[in-house]
Amino acid sequence: MHAVFDVTLALVFKQTASISIICILALFACKKDILTTSSSDTVSFDTDTLFFDTVFTTVGSSTRKFKIYNHHSNNIKISSIKLAGGTNSIFRLNVNGVPGIEFSNLEIRAKDSMWVYADVTVDPGNTNLPFVVTDSIEFKTNGNFQDVQLVAFGQNAIFHKSGNGSTSFYLNCDDVWESDTPHVVYGIAVIDTSCTLTIKKGTHVYFHNNGAIVALNKGSLRIKGTKDEPIILEGDRLEPAYDNVPGQWQGIYLFPLSIDNEVNWAIIKNSRLGIQADTINPAASSNPTLTISNSMIYNCSSTGISGRGAWIQGSNCVFANCGDHCGTFSLGGNYTFKHCTFGNYAPNGIDKSALVLNNWFEDKNRNIIPRDLESANFINCILFGSQQNEIILSEVEEAAFNYQFKNCLIKVNTSDVNTETSNFVNCAINQSPDFIDVNMHDFNIDENSSAKDIGELNEVSDDLINLEFDINNNSRLKDGLPDAGAYEFVFE
Numbered sequence: 001m002h003a004v005f006d007v008t009l010a011l012v013f014k015q016t017a018s019i020s021i022i023c024i025l026a027l028f029a030c031k032k033d034i035l036t037t038s039s040s041d042t043v044s045f046d047t048d049t050l051f052f053d054t055v056f057t058t059v060g061s062s063t064r065k066f067k068i069y070n071h072h073s074n075n076i077k078i079s080s081i082k083l084a085g086g087t088n089s090i091f092r093l094n095v096n097g098v099p100g101i102e103f104s105n106l107e108i109r110a111k112d113s114m115w116v117y118a119d120v121t122v123d124p125g126n127t128n129l130p131f132v133v134t135d136s137i138e139f140k141t142n143g144n145f146q147d148v149q150l151v152a153f154g155q156n157a158i159f160h161k162s163g164n165g166s167t168s169f170y171l172n173c174d175d176v177w178e179s180d181t182p183h184v185v186y187g188i189a190v191i192d193t194s195c196t197l198t199i200k201k202g203t204h205v206y207f208h209n210n211g212a213i214v215a216l217n218k219g220s221l222r223i224k225g226t227k228d229e230p231i232i233l234e235g236d237r238l239e240p241a242y243d244n245v246p247g248q249w250q251g252i253y254l255f256p257l258s259i260d261n262e263v264n265w266a267i268i269k270n271s272r273l274g275i276q277a278d279t280i281n282p283a284a285s286s287n288p289t290l291t292i293s294n295s296m297i298y299n300c301s302s303t304g305i306s307g308r309g310a311w312i313q314g315s316n317c318v319f320a321n322c323g324d325h326c327g328t329f330s331l332g333g334n335y336t337f338k339h340c341t342f343g344n345y346a347p348n349g350i351d352k353s354a355l356v357l358n359n360w361f362e363d364k365n366r367n368i369i370p371r372d373l374e375s376a377n378f379i380n381c382i383l384f385g386s387q388q389n390e391i392i393l394s395e396v397e398e399a400a401f402n403y404q405f406k407n408c409l410i411k412v413n414t415s416d417v418n419t420e421t422s423n424f425v426n427c428a429i430n431q432s433p434d435f436i437d438v439n440m441h442d443f444n445i446d447e448n449s450s451a452k453d454i455g456e457l458n459e460v461s462d463d464l465i466n467l468e469f470d471i472n473n474n475s476r477l478k479d480g481l482p483d484a485g486a487y488e489f490v491f492e
Contacts, residue, residue: 052152070108161186191219202229206236207249215258225265247301277310332371344385345438358394370399380455382485389413455482
């Protein structure tokens with residue numbers, strides 16, 4: 001009897017153990033298949049940008065890959081993976097071995113990963129293709145949106161970029177950029193201490209988003225265009241929709257103690273800031289921080305030209321249509337502009353006054369620190385725009401504030417600015433310049449312009465600059481008296 005009972009009990013224990021093991025295994029299996037639906041749970045990637053860094057000389061194709069990680073203790077479902085550019089994209093995807101441009105409901109097990117492959121085919125003969133072609137892969141997980149950027153070089157060009165993935169890089173000392181091939185700047189190109197970057201006539205320079213040129217202590221930028229072969233600096237999106245989109249690249253920054261910078265016959269457009277010249281070092285050079293002539297800076301999302309305690313000399317230039325000011329000269333300094341047009345009619349309706357002058361700056365503790373504005377002279381210039389007052393004068397009494405407008409056409413609110421002083425000499429106040437088409441950045445004047453013949457003849461030529469010819473190479477002396485601004489009106 002006992003033997004039978006023992007056998008029966010043993011069988012029961014055996015069956016119970018088997019059932020328990022099955023249940024435990026099932027429990028683990030069930031737990032392993034649990035999906036996290038928490039909005040705080042997302043996937044992660046082993047990169048945020050895929051670079052296809054081949055210069056394509058023929059139809060070229062390249063493939064890159066990255067991993068998607070699920071670092072959570074439960075499974076996770078990616079609701080969708082797709083190319084932002086859709087069927088119009090030149091990129092294609094392969095997710096977990098399946099090709100396509102859009103995928104849905106892909107599950108990654110806990111602590112597991114998934115491969116994503118992306119390829120691109122580029123035809124450099126397509127002249128409408130941007131030099132840098134971009135797209136992104138969009139992910140939606142538990143209501144969260146994430147992306148991985150795709151960047152490919154689309155045409156033959158000389159590419160200036162970091163070799164280690166950093167956002168900035170040093171140019172070769174005393175580098176020279178020729179015009180035979182376009183140049184594309186991907187990141188912040190730095191002119192090192194005591195080095196020079198020279199850009200030759202006819203060169204076209206394209207900047208990817210956040211691209212910039214920076215000159216350090218005793219570094220110099222020399223942009224040397226001509227009337228027939230100007231140098232153009234703009235963003236790298238070549239599609240017609242981007243022709244007049246501001247803020248596509250950062251701009252040109254001449255850092256404190258940069259010296260002997262020259263810009264001649266250049267077109268700088270669609271940046272965040274055009275050119276910023278910072279504090280001069282009198283001991284380093286007897287020349288201006290920046291000499292700019294025969295150039296146009298327009299359609300910046302911030303300021304066109306900025307001086308910060310600098311020495312800037314400008315002539316035959318147009319600074320126009322900026323989201324902030326066309327010219328900002330702060331922290332003191334020395335500034336002379338002859339036959340320049342400052343016209344602010346930002347096409348998107350977001351603009352401020354054409355010009356700001358001040359003799360102070362605000363430190364990190366928000367204390368106002370006086371700084372002498374030694375001189376700011378505007379001669380034979382136009383300062384106009386869509387605001388009631390196109391000149392902002394911000395002065396503190398503790399520092400010098402020396403400025404003068406001579407033979408200029410100016411738009412100001414005379415209730416705010418007293419033009420009946422020696423700071424304003426022979427100026428036409430609040431009279432129309434009659435620009436041809438400000439929305440198309442055409443600041444030529446027509447025959448009815450009040451800027452005609454109001455310029456000072458003696459200022460057309462001096463020891464430093466010769467302004468006998470305007471930015472279109474038309475003579476200012478043909479009818480006896482020069483017009484104000486960068487353009488001389490010419491009868492057909």
